[in-house]
Amino acid sequence: MARRKTDTGASLARERLLATASDLFYREGIHAVGVDRIIAEAGITRATFYRHFPSKEDLVEAYLGVEDANIRGAFTAAGGMAGEPRELLHLVIEGLADDVSRHHTRGCPFINAAVEYPEEGSAVRERIAGHRAWFRGTLESLLAAADAPDPVRAAGELVLLRDAAMVGGYLDGWERVRPAFIAAATRAAGLELVGADADRAVGT
Amino acid sequence: MARRKTDTGASLARERLLATASDLFYREGIHAVGVDRIIAEAGITRATFYRHFPSKEDLVEAYLGVEDANIRGAFTAAGGMAGEPRELLHLVIEGLADDVSRHHTRGCPFINAAVEYPEEGSAVRERIAGHRAWFRGTLESLLAAADAPDPVRAAGELVLLRDAAMVGGYLDGWERVRPAFIAAATRAAGLELVGADADRAVGT
DNA sequence: AACAAGACAGACCGATCGTTCTACTTAACC
DNA sequence: GGTTAAGTAGAACGATCGGTCTGTCTTGTT
Numbered sequence: 001m002a003r004r005k006t007d008t009g010a011s012l013a014r015e016r017l018l019a020t021a022s023d024l025f026y027r028e029g030i031h032a033v034g035v036d037r038i039i040a041e042a043g044i045t046r047a048t049f050y051r052h053f054p055s056k057e058d059l060v061e062a063y064l065g066v067e068d069a070n071i072r073g074a075f076t077a078a079g080g081m082a083g084e085p086r087e088l089l090h091l092v093i094e095g096l097a098d099d100v101s102r103h104h105t106r107g108c109p110f111i112n113a114a115v116e117y118p119e120e121g122s123a124v125r126e127r128i129a130g131h132r133a134w135f136r137g138t139l140e141s142l143l144a145a146a147d148a149p150d151p152v153r154a155a156g157e158l159v160l161l162r163d164a165a166m167v168g169g170y171l172d173g174w175e176r177v178r179p180a181f182i183a184a185a186t187r188a189a190g191l192e193l194v195g196a197d198a199d200r201a202v203g204t
Numbered sequence: 205m206a207r208r209k210t211d212t213g214a215s216l217a218r219e220r221l222l223a224t225a226s227d228l229f230y231r232e233g234i235h236a237v238g239v240d241r242i243i244a245e246a247g248i249t250r251a252t253f254y255r256h257f258p259s260k261e262d263l264v265e266a267y268l269g270v271e272d273a274n275i276r277g278a279f280t281a282a283g284g285m286a287g288e289p290r291e292l293l294h295l296v297i298e299g300l301a302d303d304v305s306r307h308h309t310r311g312c313p314f315i316n317a318a319v320e321y322p323e324e325g326s327a328v329r330e331r332i333a334g335h336r337a338w339f340r341g342t343l344e345s346l347l348a349a350a351d352a353p354d355p356v357r358a359a360g361e362l363v364l365l366r367d368a369a370m371v372g373g374y375l376d377g378w379e380r381v382r383p384a385f386i387a388a389a390t391r392a393a394g395l396e397l398v399g400a401d402a403d404r405a406v407g408t
Numbered sequence: 409a410a411c412a413a414g415a416c417a418g419a420c421c422g423a424t425c426g427t428t429c430t431a432c433t434t435a436a437c438c
Numbered sequence: 439g440g441t442t443a444a445g446t447a448g449a450a451c452g453a454t455c456g457g458t459c460t461g462t463c464t465t466g467t468t
Contacts, residue, residue, distance in 0.1 A: 045416050047459090055457080118236075118310065153384055156380070159372065163372055170318070171315070238425060
């Protein structure tokens with residue numbers, strides 16, 4: 001059964017390991033999930049684990065790398081299907097809302113990881129900082145392209161609101177948080193709503 | 205040295221234990237801090253620990269109880285020194301900002317605890333839910349008293365923004381988050397700013 | 409056919425986890 | 439002044455932590 005590879009060239013065991021660990025880390029927390037749990041649920045052996053990742057922390061970093069890649073992918077996908085910058089901003093806000101309601105119901109993987117890794121400058125924290133810097137920068141240029149009066153401040157507000165949406169969706173339930181998020185986000189992005197537009201955006 | 209009590213009637217060792225644990229839990233995380241660490245830094249013995257708290261989780265609950273009491277105390281204090289509801293709203297927003305910049309620089313104790321306790325309905329999660337319900341309800345009645353057009357939605361936005369401010373202050377630095385928070389919060393509360401007021405609120 | 413590499417199987421390491429226990433001392437209350 | 443509760447000191451519990459090691463087997467490449 002050795003050297004089995006997926007079509008992308010990666011090892012099958014490694015992919016199962018990473019997928020299982022990602023799921024467990026997100027749902028139950030990083031420190032709370034031991035290596036024994038991971039290898040048992042992934043159906044691999046200890047040796048295979050340490051062949052692909054020198055330590056558990058390397059696996060954690062890979063987990064955050066996957067999350068980062070997923071979000072960046074969603075952004076470029078949205079960018080491909082939207083023409084006008086203002087339309088893309090709408091897509092981003094709705095995409096965020098959809099993501100929180102469907103996939104990220106246990107909060108933000110990066111915020112959660114940061115809670116468990118208080119040491120500033122550690123490898124995990126650097127990954128988190130990198131992700132957040134990319135997100136903020138992307139929003140800034142997007143808002144600048146949409147002729148926002150103050151892109152830096154508006155991007156700051158949208159970052160704020162995304163964090164809040166993920167945390168609030170986890171702790172208070174998304175249906176309760178959604179209206180406040182949509183209202184605040186569209187206002188922050190300078191996409192004021194009138195009439196039919198407002199109904200469409202706020203409704204389910 | 206037994207039965208030493210503070211003027212409030214509580215045990216000295218217990219207070220030292222709770223204070224030390226609170227500090228460690230907040231700064232380094234709950235699962236990351238072991239009982240050995242706590243008793244060593246508090247300067248007490250294992251037996252004393254388990255005399256006052258049946259288990260570590262009871263200590264965690266007490267820690268959240270202290271945080272909850274502190275915040276409620278700050279609220280009633282602010283309520284005592286403000287006359288008009290709109291003035292009190294301003295005080296609350298500024299108090300929140302001050303708290304994030306001075307004391308809660310490692311995020312929100314409740315959010316952080318929730319990250320480490322994924323099990324819905326557990327005692328810790330119940331405490332968190334209770335605190336959040338109180339906070340939301342307090343804001344709602346405060347906004348209603350200030351004649352806000354939609355107190356429920358506005359309170360929802362302010363809850364969102366407090367969560368975001370604490371997370372953002374931790375991960376991005378408060379100086380970067382502050383302007384966005386002040387702007388979004390005053391707008392959400394319906395306290396639009398003009399001229400000198402705006403300068404005063406946004407400035408350091 | 410030979411070899412290298414990836415995966416399996418499982419024992420084993422020291423350290424730490426949260427918790428329980430016994431034994432002794434000190435201070436406060438009746 | 440004796441009882442009792444609250445403190446100190448420290449050994450010990452089983453379980454789990456992350457990590458290492460020695461093998462064997464299978465597969466793909468050459």
